Amino acid sequence: MKAVIDTDRCRGHGICWSICPEVFDLTDDGYAEVLTPEVPTAYEAQVREAADSCPEHAITVN
Numbered sequence: 001m002k003a004v005i006d007t008d009r010c011r012g013h014g015i016c017w018s019i020c021p022e023v024f025d026l027t028d029d030g031y032a033e034v035l036t037p038e039v040p041t042a043y044e045a046q047v048r049e050a051a052d053s054c055p056e057h058a059i060t061v062n
């Protein structure tokens with residue numbers, strides 16, 4: 001499973017990072033970045049939750 005941030009949509013709410021800091025981080029500017037584009041199996045549920053929780057729908061998982 002891969003996770004991708006749409007940087008045009010991200011507004012820095014940080015919910016993704018709070019749900020799964022093992023996969024998401026915030027840049028110095030406060031926007032999300034993906035630390036591990038290939039999501040470890042152990043974190044797939046959290047990454048899906050993060051994608052569902054982003055108010056900007058900026059996270060795509062596939």
Ligand code: F3S
Pocket residue numbers: 005009010011012013014015016017030031032053054055056057058059
């Ligand atoms: Fe950005 Fe959504 Fe995370 S707005 S910081 S991808 S919760």
